[in-house]
Amino acid sequence: MSDKTERKGMERRRFIKRGMQATLAVSLGGVAVASFMKSYAGEMVWQIDPFKCVQCGRCADECVMMPSAVKCVHAYALCGYCDLCGGYLKPNANERSTAAENQLCPTAAIKRKFIEDPYFEYEIDEELCIGCAKCVAGCTSFGNGSLHLQIRHDRCKNCNECAIARVCPADAITRVPANQPYLIKGDFTAAGDKAKKDTSRMSDNN
């Protein structure tokens, strides 16, 4: 093997290396520019649209957190402060009292407080709530629907793909901008709707 062919081999190798470097750099740059055009300087978080939610109960089971990062929240502005509360009492409750047998919530996470005759305030204890949506179904069917589920961002891990969004039968869970991280019923007005449009959803197939 002569020196000349060896040098030629080295030159060829260097040429291939430089060429491949350039190719890789250009393709990486292409991907970078194409995705940068569609990037968003802020952060996205997951949230439940309470008007799409069908209260199926999967939020309690499918979240990677145990207990779930989904909790029931109370939009007080919509509450009727009913004595006969569809979210608090079982449908066939013996009496309207705080006795455990009458409560719909499996973990007794709703606190019922007398305000004035005949009104009661209902407050969620998030330490106890598991996000099963039983009270939401009751309140939505029989009352004003002021109880509804939300992902609580002090608990949510903000997984890259939300485990409950994947199994939500109503596609109610979407990415929303992190500076408007909640969709609370009542103050979920035009601004909230606009915020929703800017986001995307994994299982939206259109």
Place this chain on the structure above:
Amino acid sequence: MKNKFLKYSLLIAGWFGSIHGLFAQAQQRFPKPEFESGYSQPQTTTPFPRALWLEYFDVFVLLAVLSLVSWFALKKRSRKGVFWSSVFSVLYFGFYREGCICSVGSIQNVTLALFDPTYAIPLSALLFFLIPLVFTLFFGRTFCAGACPLGAIQDLVALRPIELSRWVQKVFGLVPYLYLGLAVLYSATKSDFIICRYDPFVGFFRLDAQFIMLVLGVLFLAAGIFVARPYCRFFCPYGVLLGWMSRFSAKHLTITPKECVQCKLCAHSCPFGAIDEPVAEPAHRRKSVKHLMLVVALLPVWAILGGWAGSMVHVPLSRLNPTVSLAELIVKHPEVKEDQNNIDVRTFMSSGKTTDQLVAEASEIQRRFYRGSWLVGGFLGLAIGFSLTNLSIFRKRDDFEPNKANCLSCARCLDFCPVKK
């Protein structure tokens, strides 16, 4: 006729339903009471998510760790430095950030951004995807060595590594190509993020996971005692991209600072089988060149064969998509429409969509899967073809050198090299 009537009555019922919904929103069933006791209504609390500047701080930490590891591996030649960087990465990106955000998973965010017009990728996620690749193009896979928490946690348990035969490494080394292809297919069709879903180590980082994922994680770590870094070498889809960058990187860690004395100590020290031994000039150069020409000519055949094989399995592949699986269930078993216990079917039935609409949607998704699986199969075929090509390239090598594509720049061999300065 009857059918038409039913359709209309459903339509009208739906219309009334929506009016009713609007009504309930605008005017409540039970009006808000006017309190006389001076009761003030509490506010619904809305605890905010993690601050945005912290997301960019993570990017900064990634940059800092990558620079440090590259300096330790290439310049300082210190295994200790690389080791402590990986400990830091396990603590910070692993246990503190709980495995999210990570460069491996960011492949899917980038794919989704390219394919879904409604998805805006957070800039921090894009940077997590790009920065390690750029670093690798300059310095080799220093990201794997000390900045990736998934790699680092496996590196820490690689206590009794055994040597795997070349063909085992070659064959199982093709799995990451398949995994990458599938991950891109599933995120491009907006079906799933499989890399994140089947991340075996995130359960440890969060100290909480589904039982099956925890078992998987334990198995990976247990296997990792003997087969060093099994996930990195035989599964990691990001490793494929890093391998491409690293193969042609401008600089790379060198085993010896001066001249190799052929002592073989480094080859024994590498737990990943990533050090190439010296090769003499092949005896029959002409014959091997002919052989090489043949495997190169076969590359398109591999691609077409792979694409065809991929397209054959596009139907089972598409079943992971929830719309497709729901449509298939309803078409095959129409009786489930009455099943109140099936949450997906129940929700679909009350959504007002017709089965035809659902089937049309599902078959459109399946068409996308058909095209996608041709591409993924072709990609896998090419990967097989190229790895055969690599087997037929004989390059004269005088010294022990790191295999640039597979070397994870962990710097173990540097400690074993007797040549110092």
